[in-house]
Amino acid sequence: MQTTLKFTRKSAVEDTSGESDSYESDDKSDVESSVDTSAGHSGGVVTSSSSDDIVKDLPTCWSKKMWMNKKSLYPWLFCNDHKLGCSICKELPSLSIDAAKSIHLSHEWQSATVSACGKTKEKQLMSLRNKIRKHNKSKAHIKAQRIKLQASKEAIESGIATMNKSHLTATEKLFRIAYKIAKTGCPFTDLPVDCDIHMLNGVDIGRTLQSDKSCHKVCDHIGHEMRARICKVIIENGSKISVLIDEATSISKKSNLIVYIKTCFSDSLEPVTFYLDLIELPEQNAECIYTTLIQCLEVHGFTKELLSQRLIGFASDGASVMFGSHSGVAKRVQQSFPNVILWHCFNHRLELAVGDAVAEISGTNHFKILFDKLYHIYHSSAKNKRELEECCQELSEQFFTVGRVLDNRWVASSFRTVKVIWNLYYPLHCHLTKGSEDPSRNSSEKQTFKGLATKLASSSFVLNLATMYDCLEELSSLSLDLQERKITLPRAHALIFRAIRVFNSMVDYPGIKYKEIKCLVDEVGTERKFKGVLIQDNRKCDVVIPYGQLMRSLAANLEKRLVAFRGTENDLSRLINSITVLNPSNWPKECPLTYGGEEIKFMCDVFHLDDAVARRGFQEYIDNVRTEGLLEPPEKLVDLIKATKTIAVSTAECPPPQEFCPALYARSWKGSPSDNSKARARKRKVDEEHDYNIIWKKLKT
Template sequence: MALIGRISLDVVARPQEPTAKKRCLDEPQPDTLKRAKFSDEDYDANKRLRKFQESWKVTYPWVTHEAYDDDQKPGLMFCATCRAYPDLADKSSALYVGCSNMRVDPLKKHEFSSAHIKATNKKTKDTMTMKERSELATNSPIVKATKRCMQITMNILVVMFNTVYSLAKKCKPLSDFETHMELHVKNKKDIGGDYMDIGTNYHNEKRAKEFLMSIGEQLRVTKTRLIEKVRFLTVLADGSTDSSMTEQYTVLVRYVSEGYPVTTLASIEDIENANAFGVKNGIENGLNKIGITDSSKIVSVNFDGAAVMMGCKSGVSALMKEKNPRIVLIHCVAHKLELGVLDAVRSIDYLLKFEDIVKSIYKFYARSTKRRRDLQAFADILESELLHYGDVKTVRWVASKARALRAIQQNLFATLGHLEHAASANKTEESGKAKKLLHEMKSARFVKYLHLMMDYLEIITATSKKFQQNKLLIMEVPDIIKSTTDELTLMIEEPGHQTSTFYDHYDPETGDFTDHGDHVMKLSGQRLTTYEEDNDKTTLLKQTVKYLEVRFMDFNEKPLKCFDAFNLNKWPTNDTELVKHGRDDIKELTQHYIDILTDTEHSSMLREWTIMKNLLRKKKTGINCHDLYCELLQTQPADIQNILTLVNIMVSISPSTAECERQFSAMKLIKSCRR
C-alpha cells in the first residue's frame, strides 16, 4: 500500500506538459507546411536515367542491346535466341519486339517463359557436337530407363541362350530346356535377393530350337570370317545314315589357326544322289556355307576307302583333282589300318570262325538279363571280377575288339561254369546254344587264339589310337607304321605277355589250363604245338606286315614322300650330310605348289631351308615335331617365313577322318527318333 501510495503521489506531483494547440480545420496553414507542387516537366528533368547494364549479359547471355545515337535515350533490349527461332518465340513478348524498360525484372520474367525455353532448347541441340549429342542422349532419364530394361532383357536372354548351348554341347534333348527354365524360376523363389528373375516367357522347346538355330548361324558367320583369312586347308568328308535312314555326309575342314591345326565342321549335307557327282555336289554345298568358293585354297582331301569316294577314275577325289590338280588325295590312315588287319585275318580260316564265336558269346548274354544275373553269381562264387558283355554291335576289329576279348578272357572261367549249368537245363533252345558255345570255348585252340589275339590287337589298337589324334602330322605316319610292323615281326619269334601267360598255365600233356588262382579247366581238342611251331600265328603276323606295307605304299610316293624332309627323327647327325638333306624334296614340293606360292616364296625356299635346319638341329631332342613346327608357325621368325609356307601346308593336311566319325556320334545323339 505504501508503494501504491507513493506512485500515486508521484503522478499527482509531476508537473503537466503543455499540450499542443488544436488546429481548426478551417484555419489556414502556415507557408512552411504547404505541399510543393511539381509539374511533369520537372519530374522528367530531375528523374534518374536508367541504362543497359553490361553485367546482365553475363547472367542472361541471350540478351542483346541496341543503343541509340542519343545518349539520353536507353535504347532497346532484345532476346537473340527468340529472334533466331521466330516459329517458337512469343512474338508479342517485349523482348522479341524490343524492350526500352531497362530493368532486370523483364529479363527474369522472360527467361522462364515457355516460348523462350523452347527456343533455347532448340538452339542447344542445333549447336551441339556429336559427342555432346551422344552424352545428352545417354544421360537422359528415358534413355537410362530404356537401357536398364534392355539390360534386364538381355541378361534373361543370356541365361536362356547359355542353357540351350549347354544342352546342345552335351547332346541333350531340347525338351529338357523347359525343365531347366523351371529350375531357374524356382531358384528365384527359393533364393530371392540378387538371384535374377527370368520370368516365364519363351520357356518351351520351340523357342529353344530358335535359340539354337541362332547360335548355329552366329557360329557359322564367325567361322566364315576366320576361314576367309586361311590360306590353305584340307577337306574331310564321310557318309552315314541318320535316325530317319537319310544319307548324310559330314563335311569338315582342317586349317592352321594361330600356329596350330584346327579341324572344324563345315556342314552336314543331305545328298540327292549317292553317286560320285551327287556326293561331290553335297561337299561343295557344305563348303559354300562357310564361304569356301575358291578351290585353290584346298591342298588336300581325305576320305574313307569307299569306291564312290576314292575311285581312281570316277570317284569324288578324282573329280576334285580334275578341278584342282594340286590336291593331294589321302585315304584315311585309320581306315587303312583296319582294312590291312581284316585282309590278314581273312588269310586264317579259323580266325573267321573265332570272330563268330566271340559275337555269339556277346549275343547270348547281351539279350538276357537273367543270363547276366546267373553269370554274375558264378563270378561271385569264383571270387573274380566280371566285365560287362555289351551289345554285339560294339564288337568290331581293331580297337573295340581288344576290349571284347579282354572281357571274355577275364570272364572265361565264370562263363564256362554258367554255360555248363545252362547246357544241363530243361530249356531246349537255351541248352542247345549253351552246349555249342561251351564246346567251342573249351577247345584249346580257342583259348590259345584268345590270348594271341589280345597281344596282336594290343599293338594294332595302340597304332589306331595314334591315327585318331587330331594333332597327327602327315610325315609322322610312315614312322608309326614302321614301328607297328617291327613289333609284329618281333612277335613272330617272341610271344607277347598274354600268349606267354597261356603257355605258362597250359599243360599240353593233360590239357589242363589254370587261371591265376587255383581254378583248373580241362581243354579239349588236338594237342597244341609250341609257339615257335605255330604256323597260323606266323602266317597271321607276316600277312599283317605285308598288307600294311601295301596299304601304306602311297606314303613312299611324291608328293607325300617329300614331307619326310621335315621329320626331325630322320635328320642325319653329320653336319655335312645335314646340309644336303631334304633339298630335293623341298624342290619337289615347291614345284608341286608353284601356282599358290608367290615369287618371293619360290625363290627363297632352298636358302631358308638351310637356315631352318641350322635353327632346329639344336632343338630336335626332347620335343616332338608337332609342337616344334606349331611354335614356329605361331612365332613366324623373319628369316624363315617363306619356308614356313610349306610347313603350313604340311600341318594343314589331315591324315585321318576320325573327326568325321566323332561328328556322326554326336549327330546320332542329337538327331534321335524322339526329335
C-alpha cells in the same frame, strides 16, 4: 489508353528491329496482355504445368496471361520473389562453361535475381523483354542448353544399356543351357525342365526363349555363328585346308554328307579338325556328292578360286562312290583342283587289312562265330546278363558287357571284347556251367550252355583267345594312334611301319599272353588250369589259329593296304620322304646349310608356296639348331610346316569344340530372324488328371 498503346507498339518496333518473328510476337503479346490486366491485380500468378496454380512470385508488371505466353516461348524461365531466373543455367554446377573461350554463366540468371528496371510499367516490360532476349541469345545459355540436351540423351542411352545388359545376361544363361543340351545329345524338350531347375535355384534367366522350339532355333543360331567365325578366320589368315567327308544315314533313313575341315591357325603349329556342315543328299551318286560338297564350301566362303590356292588335301573312306578310279568323288575333286592330295583314310585301310588277314587264316571264322553266340546269349536275354553280373559279384570280379569281334566297328572295339572275355573267363565259365544244370531251362538252352562251356574250357579256345589278344592289342594301339586329332602324315607313316615290324618280329618272338597260354597247354602230367578252370584237350572239331601265319598275314596286308598308295604313289612316297627332312632328328650329323633344298622346293610346288622364302627359312633353321640348339622353326618356314601338317590322313575322329562363350552369340542373336514372339514364351503343361500335390505336401513335411 490509346496513347499508351501507340507508344508501346512504337517501342516494340524500335526494340525488335532486325530480330526474328518470335520476338515481334513476344512484344505484341506483352502489349495485348497489358491491356487486359485487371485493375485489382497486385503481385501476379505463376503456372508450372496447370493454369490454376497461383504463385505470388511473378514480376509486378506481368499478368497471368503474359507469364503463360513467356513460358511457352521460353520454357527455361522461372520466378522467385518477383524476379526471373533460368532453370537450365541453375542446374549446371559450374559458372564456367568454356574457360578457354571465356564463356561464363550469368550469376543473376542462376540465382533468379533478374528484375525489371524503369519507373513506368512500359519501361519495366521493355527491360524484361530485352534481358530475356539477350540471355536467350547468349553463348553461355546456348552452350548450357546443349550440355543439358546431351546429358538427357546420355541418361536415356545409359538406361537402355542397363536394360539391355540385364536382358543380355539372361539370354547368355539360356544360350549356355541350350548349348549343353545340343552338345550332350539331349532332346530340345529338356530346355523347359532345365529352366525350371535354374529358377528354383534362384537364377534369373528371364521369361523368354524357354520353349523347345526356341532351343532349336538358338542351337541353329550358335552353330551358324561358330561356322561363320571360324571360316572367316581361316579365309583372312590365308591358311591351307584339307576337306574330309563321310556319308552317314540318319534315323529317318536319309543319306547325309558330313563335311569336316582340317587346318592350322596362325597362333599354333598343331592342326585342328572341326565339323563344318551336315547336308542331306538327294542322290547317292558321285556327281551329286561332288556338287553338294562344292556348294557347301561356297556357302561358307570357300569359293573355287580360293580352293584352288588353299585346298591341299581331300580324305574319305574307300567306298567306290568316293574313290572310284574313273568317276568317283575324289577323281572329280582332282580334276577341278589338280594339285590336291587324295587320301584314303588310314583307319578304313587298317580295317580292310585286318579283314583280308582274317579271311586268309583258318580258325578265325570259328573264333568269331563263338563270340557271336556269346554276344547273342547275353544281349538278347536280360536274365542271362543279370545272372552273369551276379556271378561276377560272387567272385569279386568287375562286370563288363560282352561285345562282338571283327565286325563293322573299329578294331579297338574288337580288342575290348577280347579283353572282357579274358578278364571274365572264370565267371563266364561258371555261369555257363550253372546254366547247363539249371532245371528252369529247357533242354535246348541246357545243351547250348553246355556246349559253350566245353568250348571255353578247351585248349584250342584259350590258345586262340591269347593269339587274338596279342594281335588285337597291337592293332588297337595303331588304330587309336591314327585316330588322334593331331596326327600328321609322317607320324602316321612311322606308326604303320613300326606296326609292320612288330608283327614280323612276333612270328619268332610271340606276345606275352600267347607265351603264357602256350606254356600252360604244353604242360604234361599235371592239371592245367587257367583262371581256375580246368583246361581240356582239343576235340577233333576244334581249330587252332596258327599264330605265326596270322602275324605274317597281318604284316603283309598292312604293307599292302597302308604303304602302297593308289594312283600317284611315286609322288606320295616322294612327298613323305620330303616331309621327313623337316625333322631335325633325321638330319645327318654334319648337316650342310644346303641340305634338303630339292625336297623343300618340291613341297612348295605341291602346296603353292614361295620356295625361295622357304629355303632361306630352312637354312636359318639348320643354322639355329646346329649353333644354338633352337628347335623352334623360324617364321619363314612356318607356312610350309603348317601345310605338311594339314594333310588329312584319317576321318575317324572329328571332335566338337570344347569351350563355349555365350556372350558372343547372344549379342548376334538380337535382331535375328529367329527371334520372333511366337517362339518366345513357353507353355507350361499341367496334368489335370493326375494331381500329386497331396503327395508332394507329405514329402515336404
